[in-house]
Amino acid sequence: MVKSNKAMRNNKDRAGPSVFRFEAQLVRHPKRADQGGWGLVNVPKSIGKQLRGMTTIEGTINGHPFRAALEPNSSGSHSLRVNQAMRRGASADPGDKVQFAILGPEPEPKLPADLRVALSTAREAKTLWGDLTRLGRLDWMRWINSAKTPETRARRVRRTVEQLSSGKRRPCCVNFYEFMLHRVGEQ
Numbered sequence: 001m002v003k004s005n006k007a008m009r010n011n012k013d014r015a016g017p018s019v020f021r022f023e024a025q026l027v028r029h030p031k032r033a034d035q036g037g038w039g040l041v042n043v044p045k046s047i048g049k050q051l052r053g054m055t056t057i058e059g060t061i062n063g064h065p066f067r068a069a070l071e072p073n074s075s076g077s078h079s080l081r082v083n084q085a086m087r088r089g090a091s092a093d094p095g096d097k098v099q100f101a102i103l104g105p106e107p108e109p110k111l112p113a114d115l116r117v118a119l120s121t122a123r124e125a126k127t128l129w130g131d132l133t134r135l136g137r138l139d140w141m142r143w144i145n146s147a148k149t150p151e152t153r154a155r156r157v158r159r160t161v162e163q164l165s166s167g168k169r170r171p172c173c174v175n176f177y178e179f180m181l182h183r184v185g186e187q
Contacts, residue, residue, distance in 0.1 A: 017103045017104040017105060017106040018050070018103075018104035019059075019101050019102070019103060019104065019184055020047045020050065020051070020059075020100075020101070020102045020103075020104055021099070021100065021101050021102075022043075022044050022047060022099075022100050023097055023098070023099055023100070024041045024042060024043075024044075024097070024098060024100060025041075025095065025096070025097050025098075026039040026040070026041055026082060026087070026092050026093070026094050026095065026096050026097075026098050027039065027040050027041070027094055027095075028040070028094040029081060038081055038082065038083055038084070039081070039082035039083075039086075039087055039092070039093075039094050040079055040080070040081060040082065041079065041080045041082055041098070041100070042073065042075065042077060042078075042079050043070070043077055043078040043079065043080060043102075044077070045075075045076065045077040047102070048076075048077035048078040050104055050105070051070060051078060051102070051104065051105070053105070054070055054105060055069060055070060056068070056069055056070070056135055057069075057070045057080070057102050057103070058102070058103045059100060059101050059102035059103055059184065060099075060100070060101045060181070060184050061082065061086055061089070061090040061092065061098050061099070061100055062089075062090035062091060062092055062098050062099050063090075063099075064086065064089030064090045065089075065181055066086050066089070068080060068081065068082075068083070068086070069081065101184040103184070106134075106138060108134060108137070109134075109137050109138055109141040112141075112144070114153070114154070114157050115144065115157050115160065115161075118157050118158065118160070118161045119161060119164075121161075122161045122164070122165050124164070124165040124167075125160075125161045125162075125164035125165040128164045128165075128167065128169070129164055132169060136169055136170060139170055139171055139174050140160055140164075140170075140171055140174075142174055143156060143160075143171040143173060143174035144156045144157060144160060146174075146175075146178070
């Protein structure tokens with residue numbers, strides 16, 4: 001059973017993704033019930049349409065942040081596997097109703113001038129940047145943009161170029177949970 005609560009909150013006046021909120025019943029995953037208590041949640045069709053093309057979603061389940069795969073299901077919508085860690089964090093068991101807040105599609109991140117200049121001087125880093133997924137680029141941008149001082153931001157830009165040049169595809173220190181909690185909470 002799925003109940004849509006403020007299924008979508010438009011934020012045209014704010015930067016960043018929309019937040020989709022709904023309540024759903026956590027059911028036992030039919031194929032993975034014996035593998036650590038996996039659960040399954042069906043995403044409302046109206047929200048699934050808005051998430052089309054997204055394979056990894058970010059959000060919260062009962063306030064616990066997660067990043068997980070979104071899968072098409074036989075009803076023409078999408079399902080979300082809820083693993084044991086997600087269930088523990090959300091204090092939820094199969095049969096429970098859980099509250100979801102899912103971040104909607106985010107536009108391709110705009111490359112800020114300081115990072116664009118830094119990448120222009122490092123061919124390997126620029127090449128790898130172009131090969132990253134949208135989510136990979138978002139992680140780097142979130143890490144850089146979360147700096148609280150200009151000095152920290154400059155250091156993160158330098159470190160981004162160094163790490164990309166050495167082949168690292170993800171920043172070591174980004175706290176995407178903090179980003180999600182901030183985005184979900186402000187809407």
